[in-house]
Amino acid sequence: MSTKVYFGGGPCGGHGGFRPREVAQYPDTGRRLGTDPYGRAIRDHHHGEQADPLYDVDGGRRRDHPIAEFYFGAFRAESDAGAWLAEQLAGPLLDLGAGAGRHALYFQREFETVAVDRSAHLVDLMGDRGVEDTREVSMFSLREAFGRDRFRSVLSVGTQLCLAGSMQGLRRLLCDLAYVTTADGRAVVDSYDPSVATTADTFGFRPDPTPGLAYRVYHYEYGEDTGPELLFRLFSPDRLREAAAGTGWRVSVRRHGPSGGSQYRAVLRKRGAG
Numbered sequence: 001m002s003t004k005v006y007f008g009g010g011p012c013g014g015h016g017g018f019r020p021r022e023v024a025q026y027p028d029t030g031r032r033l034g035t036d037p038y039g040r041a042i043r044d045h046h047h048g049e050q051a052d053p054l055y056d057v058d059g060g061r062r063r064d065h066p067i068a069e070f071y072f073g074a075f076r077a078e079s080d081a082g083a084w085l086a087e088q089l090a091g092p093l094l095d096l097g098a099g100a101g102r103h104a105l106y107f108q109r110e111f112e113t114v115a116v117d118r119s120a121h122l123v124d125l126m127g128d129r130g131v132e133d134t135r136e137v138s139m140f141s142l143r144e145a146f147g148r149d150r151f152r153s154v155l156s157v158g159t160q161l162c163l164a165g166s167m168q169g170l171r172r173l174l175c176d177l178a179y180v181t182t183a184d185g186r187a188v189v190d191s192y193d194p195s196v197a198t199t200a201d202t203f204g205f206r207p208d209p210t211p212g213l214a215y216r217v218y219h220y221e222y223g224e225d226t227g228p229e230l231l232f233r234l235f236s237p238d239r240l241r242e243a244a245a246g247t248g249w250r251v252s253v254r255r256h257g258p259s260g261g262s263q264y265r266a267v268l269r270k271r272g273a274g
């Protein structure tokens with residue numbers, strides 16, 4: 001789990017604000033402490049070498065993680081959701097938390113696409129699958145990795161943005177996204193919406209009395225390896241708007257996905273852009 005350390009500064013002022021510091025906290029299970037069982041399992045799946053299920057684990061609950069369904073379905077630009085997504089994006093594109101590269105494989109045929117993930121296993125896997133420009137970069141180190149105005153659009157789907165962990169962390173990340181995108185840039189991001197009742201059924205859900213906010217907490221297990229505990233801050237569209245205030249983004253929202261409307265995608269457009 002990452003903890004946030006506050007260094008001071010306004011929402012987008014320099015490099016101040018909340019920065020994630022990697023502090024691994026492992027449950028005391030006596031199991032081997034793997035650094036990335038998640039990425040390793042997905043890579044093994046691709047190579048036909050997956051010996052064990054990948055489990056999502058929340059205390060006594062465990063769920064078989066559906067690797068094929070989540071990461072290896074081809075992006076379908078002809079579907080409604082696919083066409084909508086393609087309309088939002090332009091090159092150069094940053095695919096942030098690109099996983100097995102299902103979006104990058106499509107969009108790199110249209111324009112320059114840079115696919116980043118923090119998992120070295122997944123970066124290798126994307127290369128094996130034909131993604132041309134892959135980088136092992138954390139979304140919490142964007143300013144270190146890329147210059148100002150480097151991208152015209154950013155795609156971050158899979159709710160990894162929630163790993164910002166707090167409203168302050170989310171605001172900081174939105175500032176960094178604004179920094180690496182052009183004045184007419186856009187970003188597509190997603191979350192589960194805590195203000196929708198069915199979101200409470202999501203694996204690892206933890207309620208929060210504050211309207212529009214909740215958490216998810218779980219970790220991955222693969223074979224003998226246990227990954228770090230993951231803390232997701234779930235935010236409603238209104239909370240995303242609140243976090244975006246002062247970061248240069250305006251937010252519009254589209255409901256998405258099969259899970260009773262609990263997931264949504266948001267388009268961030270630069271204030272002042274058409």
Ligand SMILES: C[S@@+](CC[C@H](N)C(=O)[O-])C[C@H]1O[C@@H](n2cnc3c(N)ncnc32)[C@H](O)[C@@H]1O
Nearest residue numbers: 071097098099117118119137138139157158160
């Ligand atoms: C649910 S997957 C989504 C993958 C892909 N976007 C897709 O739609 O198939 C979330 C991805 O975010 C990545 N991720 C998690 N934390 C990250 C971080 N700090 N920086 C970059 N990627 C991260 C994970 O390794 C994983 O590949």
